[in-house]
Amino acid sequence: EIVVTQSPATLSVSPGERATLSCRATQSVSSNLAWYQQKPGQAPRLLIFGASTRATGIPARFSGSGSGTEFTLTISSLQSEDFAVYYCQQYENWPFTFGPGTKVDIK
Amino acid sequence: QVQLVQSGAEVKKPGASVKVSCKASGYTFTSYNINWVRQATGRGLEWMGWMNPNSGNTGYAQKFQGRVTMTTNTSISTAYLELSSLRSEDTAVYYCARGLLGLRRAGLVGYWGQGTLVTVSS
Numbered sequence: 001e002i003v004v005t006q007s008p009a010t011l012s013v014s015p016g017e018r019a020t021l022s023c024r025a026t027q028s029v030s031s032n033l034a035w036y037q038q039k040p041g042q043a044p045r046l047l048i049f050g051a052s053t054r055a056t057g058i059p060a061r062f063s064g065s066g067s068g069t070e071f072t073l074t075i076s077s078l079q080s081e082d083f084a085v086y087y088c089q090q091y092e093n094w095p096f097t098f099g100p101g102t103k104v105d106i107k
Numbered sequence: 108q109v110q111l112v113q114s115g116a117e118v119k120k121p122g123a124s125v126k127v128s129c130k131a132s133g134y135t136f137t138s139y140n141i142n143w144v145r146q147a148t149g150r151g152l153e154w155m156g157w158m159n160p161n162s163g164n165t166g167y168a169q170k171f172q173g174r175v176t177m178t179t180n181t182s183i184s185t186a187y188l189e190l191s192s193l194r195s196e197d198t199a200v201y202y203c204a205r206g207l208l209g210l211r212r213a214g215l216v217g218y219w220g221q222g223t224l225v226t227v228s229s
Contacts, residue, residue, distance in 0.1 A: 044144075
Protein backbone atom coordinates (compact mmCIF):
# COMPACT_ATOMS: atom_id res chain seq x y z
CA GLU A 1 0.00 0.00 0.00
CA ILE A 2 1.26 3.46 -0.89
CA VAL A 3 1.39 5.68 2.16
CA VAL A 4 0.74 9.36 1.58
CA THR A 5 1.96 11.99 4.02
CA GLN A 6 1.29 15.72 4.12
CA SER A 7 3.07 18.63 5.74
CA PRO A 8 2.58 20.71 7.66
CA ALA A 9 -0.36 19.43 9.65
CA THR A 10 -1.51 23.01 10.19
CA LEU A 11 -0.58 26.12 8.25
CA SER A 12 -1.44 29.54 9.63
CA VAL A 13 -1.63 32.15 6.91
CA SER A 14 -2.90 35.71 6.65
CA PRO A 15 -5.44 36.57 3.93
CA GLY A 16 -3.67 37.61 0.77
CA GLU A 17 -0.56 35.60 1.56
CA ARG A 18 0.73 32.59 -0.31
CA ALA A 19 0.27 29.07 1.06
CA THR A 20 2.40 26.10 0.08
CA LEU A 21 1.27 22.60 1.04
CA SER A 22 3.34 19.46 0.56
CA CYS A 23 2.40 15.88 -0.15
CA ARG A 24 4.70 12.89 -0.36
CA ALA A 25 4.13 9.29 -1.41
CA THR A 26 6.19 6.29 -0.34
CA GLN A 27 6.59 5.18 -3.95
CA SER A 28 6.13 6.80 -7.32
CA VAL A 29 2.56 7.60 -8.30
CA SER A 30 3.64 9.24 -11.55
CA SER A 31 1.27 12.21 -11.93
CA ASN A 32 -1.72 10.37 -10.51
CA LEU A 33 -2.18 12.70 -7.59
CA ALA A 34 -5.24 14.76 -6.69
CA TRP A 35 -5.92 17.54 -4.19
CA TYR A 36 -9.24 18.06 -2.44
CA GLN A 37 -10.53 20.87 -0.26
CA GLN A 38 -12.93 20.19 2.60
CA LYS A 39 -14.77 22.71 4.72
CA PRO A 40 -16.52 21.82 7.98
CA GLY A 41 -19.74 19.92 7.47
CA GLN A 42 -19.21 19.61 3.72
CA ALA A 43 -18.09 16.90 1.37
CA PRO A 44 -14.64 17.28 -0.16
CA ARG A 45 -14.27 19.18 -3.42
CA LEU A 46 -11.80 18.23 -6.13
CA LEU A 47 -9.29 21.01 -6.82
CA ILE A 48 -6.46 19.45 -8.81
CA PHE A 49 -5.93 16.14 -10.61
CA GLY A 50 -3.08 14.79 -12.66
CA ALA A 51 -0.86 16.64 -10.16
CA SER A 52 -1.34 19.98 -11.93
CA THR A 53 -4.68 20.16 -13.79
CA ARG A 54 -7.30 22.35 -12.17
CA ALA A 55 -10.76 20.84 -11.96
CA THR A 56 -13.68 22.66 -13.56
CA GLY A 57 -14.48 25.95 -11.86
CA ILE A 58 -11.38 26.05 -9.65
CA PRO A 59 -9.81 29.51 -9.48
CA ALA A 60 -6.40 30.07 -11.00
CA ARG A 61 -4.91 30.95 -7.60
CA PHE A 62 -4.80 27.19 -6.95
CA SER A 63 -1.92 25.41 -8.65
CA GLY A 64 -0.35 22.00 -8.29
CA SER A 65 3.05 20.69 -9.19
CA GLY A 66 5.26 17.66 -8.82
CA SER A 67 5.52 14.09 -10.01
CA GLY A 68 6.77 10.79 -8.74
CA THR A 69 6.76 11.04 -4.96
CA GLU A 70 6.76 14.75 -4.15
CA PHE A 71 3.94 17.18 -4.82
CA THR A 72 2.95 20.70 -3.92
CA LEU A 73 -0.30 22.63 -3.80
CA THR A 74 0.12 26.38 -3.90
CA ILE A 75 -2.57 28.93 -3.17
CA SER A 76 -1.15 32.15 -4.49
CA SER A 77 -3.20 34.66 -2.50
CA LEU A 78 -5.43 33.24 0.19
CA GLN A 79 -9.02 34.35 0.20
CA SER A 80 -11.35 33.98 3.18
CA GLU A 81 -13.13 31.06 1.52
CA ASP A 82 -9.86 29.13 1.20
CA PHE A 83 -9.47 28.43 4.90
CA ALA A 84 -10.18 24.70 5.03
CA VAL A 85 -8.53 21.28 5.20
CA TYR A 86 -6.69 20.07 2.12
CA TYR A 87 -6.12 16.41 1.31
CA CYS A 88 -3.97 14.85 -1.34
CA GLN A 89 -4.78 11.41 -2.75
CA GLN A 90 -2.86 9.03 -4.98
CA TYR A 91 -4.84 7.12 -7.55
CA GLU A 92 -1.95 5.30 -9.16
CA ASN A 93 -2.34 2.09 -7.19
CA TRP A 94 -5.27 0.61 -5.35
CA PRO A 95 -6.01 1.20 -2.45
CA PHE A 96 -6.23 4.84 -3.46
CA THR A 97 -4.88 6.35 -0.29
CA PHE A 98 -5.38 9.84 1.08
CA GLY A 99 -2.93 11.88 3.07
CA PRO A 100 -3.88 12.94 6.61
CA GLY A 101 -4.65 16.50 5.54
CA THR A 102 -3.30 20.00 6.06
CA LYS A 103 -5.50 22.48 7.86
CA VAL A 104 -5.09 26.03 6.58
CA ASP A 105 -6.27 28.49 9.17
CA ILE A 106 -6.24 32.22 9.67
CA LYS A 107 -3.12 33.70 11.19
CA GLN B 108 -26.19 18.71 -13.26
CA VAL B 109 -24.54 15.73 -11.59
CA GLN B 110 -26.11 14.86 -8.26
CA LEU B 111 -25.48 12.06 -5.80
CA VAL B 112 -28.12 11.85 -3.09
CA GLN B 113 -27.44 9.48 -0.22
CA SER B 114 -29.77 7.83 2.25
CA GLY B 115 -30.29 9.16 5.74
CA ALA B 116 -28.41 8.67 8.97
CA GLU B 117 -28.34 5.25 10.58
CA VAL B 118 -27.81 4.02 14.13
CA LYS B 119 -26.72 0.41 14.45
CA LYS B 120 -25.66 -1.91 17.22
CA PRO B 121 -22.27 -3.61 17.20
CA GLY B 122 -22.31 -6.72 15.06
CA ALA B 123 -25.13 -5.49 12.84
CA SER B 124 -24.95 -4.52 9.16
CA VAL B 125 -25.75 -1.25 7.43
CA LYS B 126 -26.64 -0.53 3.83
CA VAL B 127 -26.20 3.00 2.49
CA SER B 128 -27.64 4.05 -0.86
CA CYS B 129 -26.48 6.67 -3.32
CA LYS B 130 -28.87 7.75 -6.06
CA ALA B 131 -27.24 9.34 -9.08
CA SER B 132 -28.73 11.76 -11.57
CA GLY B 133 -27.57 14.13 -14.27
CA TYR B 134 -25.34 11.68 -16.13
CA THR B 135 -25.26 8.16 -17.57
CA PHE B 136 -24.90 6.00 -14.47
CA THR B 137 -23.08 3.12 -16.15
CA SER B 138 -20.41 5.38 -17.64
CA TYR B 139 -18.63 6.37 -14.42
CA ASN B 140 -17.09 4.50 -11.50
CA ILE B 141 -18.52 4.92 -8.03
CA ASN B 142 -16.16 5.08 -5.06
CA TRP B 143 -16.93 4.96 -1.36
CA VAL B 144 -14.94 7.00 1.15
CA ARG B 145 -15.52 7.34 4.86
CA GLN B 146 -14.54 9.90 7.47
CA ALA B 147 -14.70 9.45 11.23
CA THR B 148 -15.53 12.59 13.19
CA GLY B 149 -12.54 14.92 13.26
CA ARG B 150 -10.45 12.50 11.20
CA GLY B 151 -9.22 12.25 7.63
CA LEU B 152 -10.62 10.59 4.54
CA GLU B 153 -10.40 6.83 4.15
CA TRP B 154 -10.94 5.23 0.75
CA MET B 155 -12.97 2.02 1.02
CA GLY B 156 -13.39 0.79 -2.53
CA TRP B 157 -14.82 1.32 -5.98
CA MET B 158 -17.29 -0.23 -8.34
CA ASN B 159 -17.73 -0.17 -12.10
CA PRO B 160 -21.51 0.01 -12.60
CA ASN B 161 -21.16 -1.18 -16.18
CA SER B 162 -19.25 -4.40 -15.54
CA GLY B 163 -20.03 -4.94 -11.88
CA ASN B 164 -16.34 -5.17 -11.10
CA THR B 165 -15.31 -4.03 -7.66
CA GLY B 166 -12.13 -3.30 -5.76
CA TYR B 167 -12.05 -3.10 -2.00
CA ALA B 168 -9.39 -1.84 0.37
CA GLN B 169 -7.93 -4.85 2.14
CA LYS B 170 -8.94 -3.41 5.49
CA PHE B 171 -12.59 -3.95 4.58
CA GLN B 172 -12.31 -7.22 2.68
CA GLY B 173 -14.86 -9.72 3.90
CA ARG B 174 -17.04 -7.06 5.51
CA VAL B 175 -17.89 -4.75 2.62
CA THR B 176 -20.09 -5.25 -0.41
CA MET B 177 -20.62 -2.64 -3.11
CA THR B 178 -23.47 -3.13 -5.53
CA THR B 179 -25.54 -1.14 -7.97
CA ASN B 180 -29.05 -1.20 -9.39
CA THR B 181 -28.57 0.30 -12.82
CA SER B 182 -32.32 0.46 -13.49
CA ILE B 183 -32.65 3.14 -10.82
CA SER B 184 -29.13 4.59 -11.06
CA THR B 185 -28.35 3.74 -7.48
CA ALA B 186 -25.22 2.45 -5.81
CA TYR B 187 -25.12 0.68 -2.46
CA LEU B 188 -22.54 0.16 0.22
CA GLU B 189 -23.12 -2.61 2.73
CA LEU B 190 -20.83 -2.99 5.73
CA SER B 191 -21.27 -5.90 8.09
CA SER B 192 -20.02 -6.90 11.55
CA LEU B 193 -20.10 -3.27 12.59
CA ARG B 194 -17.98 -2.06 15.46
CA SER B 195 -17.70 1.29 17.19
CA GLU B 196 -14.70 2.22 15.02
CA ASP B 197 -17.00 2.14 11.98
CA THR B 198 -18.83 5.21 13.25
CA ALA B 199 -18.25 7.72 10.47
CA VAL B 200 -19.72 9.70 7.62
CA TYR B 201 -19.81 7.55 4.52
CA TYR B 202 -19.55 9.27 1.14
CA CYS B 203 -20.23 7.98 -2.33
CA ALA B 204 -18.24 9.74 -5.02
CA ARG B 205 -18.37 9.54 -8.79
CA GLY B 206 -15.35 8.97 -10.91
CA LEU B 207 -14.08 11.99 -12.81
CA LEU B 208 -12.80 10.25 -15.94
CA GLY B 209 -15.56 7.86 -16.81
CA LEU B 210 -14.60 4.26 -16.16
CA ARG B 211 -10.89 5.06 -16.26
CA ARG B 212 -8.72 5.83 -13.27
CA ALA B 213 -10.85 4.38 -10.53
CA GLY B 214 -10.13 6.33 -7.41
CA LEU B 215 -10.11 9.80 -8.95
CA VAL B 216 -13.43 11.32 -8.00
CA GLY B 217 -15.03 14.53 -9.15
CA TYR B 218 -18.47 14.56 -7.53
CA TRP B 219 -19.48 13.63 -4.01
CA GLY B 220 -22.69 12.75 -2.25
CA GLN B 221 -23.69 14.68 0.84
CA GLY B 222 -22.57 11.90 3.16
CA THR B 223 -24.42 9.51 5.44
CA LEU B 224 -23.64 9.36 9.15
CA VAL B 225 -23.51 5.83 10.47
CA THR B 226 -23.32 5.56 14.24
CA VAL B 227 -22.45 2.23 15.83
CA SER B 228 -23.39 2.13 19.48
CA SER B 229 -24.79 -0.33 21.95
